[in-house]
Amino acid sequence: MSMNRRTVLTGMLAAGAGALVRAPRALSDTVPSSRTLSIPPLDNGRMEAGTRVFDLSLQAGNTEFFSGRPTPTIGVNGSFLGPTVRVRAGDAIGMxxxxxxxxxxTLHWHGLHVPAQADGGPHQVIAPGATWSPSxxxxxxxxxxxxxAHMMHRTGAQVNAGLAGLILVEDDEAASLGLPNEYGVDDIPLVIQDRRFRADGRFDYMSAMPDLMMGFKxxxxxxxxxVAPELMLRRRRTRLRLLNGSNSRIYNIARSDGRSVHQIASDGSLLTRAVERRAVRLGPGERAEILIDVEPDSRLALISLPDDAGGRGPGMMGMMGGGGNDERFQILALRAGRLEGSETRLPARLIEVPSWEVRKAERTRTFVLGMGMMGGMMGGMGMGMRGGMGGMAMTINGKSMDMARIDEKVPLGATEIWEIRNATPLSHPFHIHDIQFRVLDRxxxxxxxxxxxxxxxxxxxxxxxxxxxxQFTDFADPNRPYMYHCHILEHEDAGMMGQFVVV
Ligand SMILES: [Cu+2]
Structure with missing residues (x-):
């Protein structure tokens, strides 16, 4: 990481309530002191013969992150990001x-258990002008x-441009717990991302060699x-639903006043019980829900603390900002005025989380994450500088992604242990399509x-x-694969991805 960028990030340190997030120097004269946090509009779809239908349009536009300097962006039903698609368990959906x-x-439903042909991965390409209608x-x-977006070799660029949005799944079990659930009032979605801007306002993407190997930051x-968002809190207790929607940055999310938060959910469900935490670490693609309690007339911030790469300290790439980092910066200013409501009780137990017994697992599959020299493969894979790694190969089990190759065949109904080994000096968020899993051990x-x-x-x-x-229940299809991959999008685009079919 260049001194320049580190200096900028250090400048973003939350020195306390109301601290500013500083932008790159080129734009510093136009940075607002703080802006009201935008809340993505809710989209409940429309009912059509018993099916909840959502119309989602991928469209280009301009977004004024900095006034007077429009940034060309891509969004869904808007110029940047998209609406929060809200559905209920059991709903029949038509997209x-x-x-x-x-x-x-393409448009991939990250975390949803859907047939491979409806998954929106690299095989479900939507041509310009076309409409894709999975149900x-x-x-x-x-x-x-x-x-x-999950376009082969282009996911990083398209997500960076804005092709992402939230899906909120509700069910009776979660609703019965009395947790804050008034969208935009005491239940706040936070899509956390990082961007670089050029002086003319355009996004600056993949302009430096470390962007390729380390992932774009x-x-x-x-x-x-x-930019520089501030949220007015209206209740004593607020639920923050966090998505790390960044291409590669890892956040270690905490309160600026040092108080702890209650984590109540992970990626795909509530936790069995709330866990008190000083910081919540989120890699790209991961989600967590936290409850924060505040007093009236208080100011604080959500900040990101230095990341020690899971206690492994900076790796070999540490000097370049790889395995961990020492950055501390503000994410969101929080302000509380007069607050409504009394402090609500937090149930001792939240939900029964599905689990699978190790002794019932039929097999263990091993996935070794690797980075090595690519040799002469660059040209043959049709990857330019943007898709390739400048001589580095990003691999799983020694292989870079090939859309024509099925890497794993999983029998329908099988309970399996997937063992992921990281043979590189960088941290990688490993994502599996189709299913939700439980983490056994590290x-x-x-x-x-x-x-x-x-x-x-x-x-x-x-x-x-x-x-x-x-367990791989449902949706056997020998011809249409699901993906597993690193969710550092530049690593995914460079080949750290594989394919499995359920048969
Ligand atoms: Cu990776």
Missing amino acids: RVTNALDIAS FQIRQKAGLFWYH GDVILVNGT DSVPAGPHEHGLKDTVMVDPGETVRVIT
Whole structure:
């Protein structure tokens, strides 16, 4: 990481309530002191013969992150990001995804258990002008999911441009707990991203060599697309639904006043019970829900603390900002005025989280994450600088992604342990499509209580081995694969991805 970027990030440090997030120097004269956090509009769809139908249009536009300097962006039903798609468990869903862009794209439902042909991965390309209409049922626990572009070699660029949004799944079990659930009032979605801007206002993406190997990192934090955001809290207790929607940045989210938060959910469900935490670490693609309690007339912030790569310290790439970092910066200013409501009680137990017994697992599959020299493969894979790694190969089990190759065949109904080994000096968030899993252990140490929920993305730190367990129910299809991949989008685009079919 260059001194310049580190200086900028240090400048973003929350020195206390109301501290500013500083932008790159080129734009510093136009940075607002703080802006009201934008809340993505809720989209409940429309009912059509018993099916909840959503019309989603991928469209180009301009977004004024900095006044007077429009940034060309891509959004869904808007210029940047998209609406929060709200559904209930059991709903029959019809998605109508129209590509109004002049480039091909896809829309993947991250975390949803849907047939492979409806998954929106690299095989479900939507040509410019075309409409893709998958239908599926919501077979999930309540939780926060998201949709984003998943175009082969182009996911990083398209998500960076804005092709992402939230999916809120609700069910009776979660609703019965009395947790804050008034959207935009005491139940606040936070899409946390980082971006780099050029002096003319355009996004600066993949302009430096470290962007390729380390993953792209920006020096301006956006929350729901808002620069220097501030949220007015209206209740004593607020539920924050966090998505790390960044291409590669890892956040270690905490309160600026040092008080702890209650984590109540992981990626794909509530936890079995709330866990008190000083900080919540989120890799790209991961979600968590936290409850924060505040007093009237108080100011604080959500900040990101330095990341020690899961206790493994900076790795070999540490000097370049790889395995961990020492950055501390503000994410969101929080202000409380007069507050409504009394402090609500937090149930001792939240939900019964599905789990699978290790002794019932039929097999263990091993996935070794690797980075090596690519040799002469660059040209043959048709990857330019943007898709390739400048001589580095990003691999799983020694292979870079090939859309024509099926890497794993999983029998329908099988309970399996997937063991992910990180043979690189960087942390990687490993994501599996189709299913939700439970984290078993990290280097044989049982997963902590904050991981006692369903997950679809798991951080694997340098040298670490993480085991997860799941069952592959439903949707056998020998011809249409699901993906598993690193959710550092530049790593995914460079080949750290593989394909499995359920048969
Ligand atoms: Cu990676």
